Amino acid sequence: MEPRTSAEVGGMGHSLKRKEDPRFIRGKGTYVDDVQLPGMLYLDIVRSPHAHAKIVKIDSSKALAVPGVLAVITGQDLAKYNLHWMPTLMSDTQMVLPVEKVMYQAQEVAAVLATSRYAAADGAAVVEVEYDPLPVVVDPHKALEPGAPVLRTDKKDKKDNHIWHWEWGDRAATDRAIAEADVTVKQDIYIPRIHVASIETCGCIAHFDKVNDKLTVWMTTQAPHAIRTVFALVAGHVGLAEHKIRIISPDIGGGFGGKVPVYPGYVIAVAASVLTGKPVKWIEDRMENLQADSFARDYHITAELAAKKDGTLTALRIKTLADHGYADAAANPSKFPAGLFHVCTGSYDLKAAHVEVDGAYTNKPPGGIAYRCSFRVTEAVHTIERMADLMAHQLAMDPAEFRMKNFVKPEQFPYKSALGWEYDSGNYHGALQKAMDTIGYAELRREQVDKRRRGELMGIGISSFTEIVGAGPSKHFDILGLKMFDSCEMRIHPTGKAIARFGTKSQGQGHETTYAQILAEELGIPAKDIQVEEGDTDTAPYGLGTYASRSTPVAGAAAAMAARKIRDKARKIAAHLLEVAEEDLEWEPGKFSVKGAPGKSKTIQDIAFAAYTNHPQGMEAGLEAVSYYDPPNLTYPFGSYICVVDLDSGTGEVKVRRFVAIDDCGNIINPMIVQGQVHGGLTMGLAPALYEEISYDESGNVQGGSFIDYLLPTAVETPKWETGHTVTPSPHHPLGAKGVGESATVGAPAAIANAVVDAMWHLGVRHVDIPITPAKVWKLLREHGVTE
């Protein structure tokens, strides 16, 4: 698609270099830990070694004797202000600091306030806590067995560890379809707990100004306005009113969902600042980040897929047990405790489906959907794509051909899935065909036959996913009651330059550039002349923040709508300046011209100047607009990925030889940035597929709680991603754009898992759970008679 605007204007389709880069390449970004305020104090947190234990005694005397230590804050201190518990984003509750007992290893137990980072650490090292261990519940299945120790003894009427039951779809029709099916495949799939591990950890500086009675919090947050409102609601009783709270989300070193929840450290820092009147900085270290902050996945899934013997899919039935840790602190829209898991019919025209999920409490950190997955969409896609591959192999059908046969057809869009989602647009056949052509699919299958004869293990895996993003329409979507619209406020200055502020918050996605490009597209003002700001709740319009790939679909749309309001007013001013009627004017990016007299025109810059110097009588001066956009629907980016692996039968290592990713995110704002999002997303799909896992032993001790064992891929492990795209615009989005930030993280793991299983199918292997470690592959090979 050729850009409509010139390179100088830099509207949609241009690979504009990023406006945020000049400060980052010079090391002049401002991340939370870069900020130093006069008189600033430091907070360090004492954490529990036990997964479940009563707190018998906290002895702070040694800590208080450390030079520089000012105070040791405990749950008892916060309880005086009723701040020891707080609500979660799913309306559960979690502890800020415990009074009675701890419920996961690494839980916050006390906080040391000191004049320096080093003194705070010294203090934290000598706080003495006496615990009385309690029985630990780590397995969510066991958590739901009768007689299991009840974890949430704080909930008066709770007699078990069951959080909620949720189901969706037509159970009777699905059961019938499965019972009558020619072929069914059934598989248990465990998707383990993982952690986003953005390179910057979480932290804040809380600064309560006693004179002005105002709290300012510099915070690593993806959703500053929501945080402000939550703080006002939770701490209103101690005098914090919303107009006296300012949240500043500065430069953020990666979010991926991990910087959406409210962590206890933030609340303790705020409390400490309110009490002392001094700025209080809390920055967690990496082990705290991995061991205590919100996780993602941890779904125990049993899936069944049914088909006719000619390969036509007929029904899908899924039962899932969701391990939420000790509190449901997932950041799901409130009506959907399992997020958008029911997009699990995927890209296929499945007529009957039913899905049910049960949430369980265990002695683990609370959560959790924080890992670049929209809301549980990675889990949904992994399930349907594994099952589709399983079915194809079972029927001895080529997996690509099988998918083509079952894809929703282009003429079926907008498509209503069996589970009620209205997919806006799609061209699944086109994306898969392009992926196959790019990678040379037929040739690879021939090579595989050859290699198999020689005992070499080569696999080809496909993932043809449909994503669901852009939460969301107010009819169904809210977080803690806050509707999920988003906003853009734009003001054009007399000299034709502009400022635009948004309710979202970039953590590396390039909003300062892409939003400017949208506005440039709509108004013809060069993108370089538009300053984009986000993240300061004192100035930015209200929004629900950036996660779940929602910025382009929602705030991007708001930008277009705000720009169109401005253009409407600009037309009136132009008509006034040119002394014609509005209908006599035509618009091209950057100017209004009189129809039939192109020499008679006014640029948007002329109009901006006039808005302040020569506006029509009876009209307000100025040239600005705000839009709060309530999307009519979600958007459905999609893609097809094909992965080729070679297995080392001696060591079990999986080598990704090639990976082709064809993505479709509708109309593209900045191709360079979109491609970068795909590269990063693929790498965050590779990581859980082969490397990452946070697990617990029976005593609740975390395994994988540091970068020693929580394995982030380096440039050596990461394949040379090959990317491409198709363009299928969204019919309901003002720009036809869909959002892309998470697609690759959603689609990639299944392509890799399918490739590995494909490599070993002829040996009798049917499934491997991720992460597919060399040890796992080795075990399967040896069990199936393969050795080197």
Place this chain on the structure above:
Amino acid sequence: MIPAAFDYHAPTSLAEATALLARLGEDAKVLSGGQSLIPLMKLRLASPPHVVDINGIPGLAGIREADGFLRIGALTRESDLEESELVRTRYPLLHETTKVIADPLVRNLATVGGNLAHGDPANDHPATMLALGAEVVAAGPRGERRIPIASFFTGPFATALEPGEILTEVRVPVPAARSGGAYVKMERKVGDFATAAVAVQLTLAAAGTCEQVGIGLTNVGLTPIKATQAEAALRGKRPDEAAIAQAAKLAAEAAQPSEDLRGSVEYKRDLVRVLTVRALRRAVQRAGGAR
């Protein structure tokens, strides 16, 4: 993330350093590259009251061949070892080992001496030095002594160094003609310790049989392991596929791995077998014995 406080000493001579260490005893730790010590101190798994920084002592770094040995100063940085043309061409086992220690940034500070003196069975040089039949030179208050590498590793994080002694040099015998070596390391990702690794150094006689064989195993026991039975099985034999397979089997039996997140005991043992085959094949080829 923040170490406990300590007293810092930066001696400028070996005599000063060894006297200091002898005086401070258990209360002191030697700081060379710091890439093992400082991470431990940041997690407060080690909180020595005294740290003795030996980086200011002259004459402890350098790589040269002299008197029948490759002599590597203990303060030689791994990256310097990696870039040494001499080592790359004449000691491929050593070159392959240093290349896979941690990551390139850590290698700019990590020292060969530190990698050995730390006594961690997960470190890479120990198995390699066992395979090479090296010896270390220790300097202490009572003078200098040479310790054969086979006696150097006494237990997990324990070496034959006595209080007050500093490792000053590693000496690798210059290999005879028709020698070859290889290091094969299986790691989950760059920067990880070995799931298992095997070091092989061998010399072929004119008749093509193994005259000398050294096989060292990394991270499959409480100390680095010299697979003596595997070595004996190859000595005097032609290193054909059957002999290699047999030696690999014995090397696997010599391993005493523990189960951890990297894998089960069975897996690691079989890995030793597989890696020993690969290391032997490559070493034989380098010795000029390719079939």
Place this chain on the structure above:
Amino acid sequence: MRIQLSVNGEKHEADVEPRLLLVHLIREVLRLTGTHIGCDTTHCGACTILMDGRPVKSCTVFAVQANGRQLTTVEGLEQDGTLHPLQASFMSEHGLQCGYCTPGMLMTGVAFLQKNPRPSEDEIRAAISGNLCRCTGYVNIVKAVQHAAAVLQGGA
């Protein structure tokens, strides 16, 4: 302990505890916050600086060890208003997104290109294997290094 060191060509003196980590000296005493902290086990490389020309992880060095040494941080790459070719390449090739790992990548890259002016892709990937990135998937970081190599050789 009193230490003296040169940072980006400027001499500094400081009185520090022996245990002060070099990264904290740089960030909190010298107020050069371009060098970042991303982990506690010497893995991520966000803290990479040049010490006497070699890229090292400044979180795993005591400030006292830098006594008498020359350090270069990311703030020292731009000279007289001119970006280092690698910095410019990171921007032109989209080698950064959130920017947090970027200073570390730049310092490693600058030193690497000095030693290896004509690197292969695999050599580049090995050279940056001590620097973790979560945003870019490394593809464009590699491109940026390749682009800068060409510029430095007088090509592109």
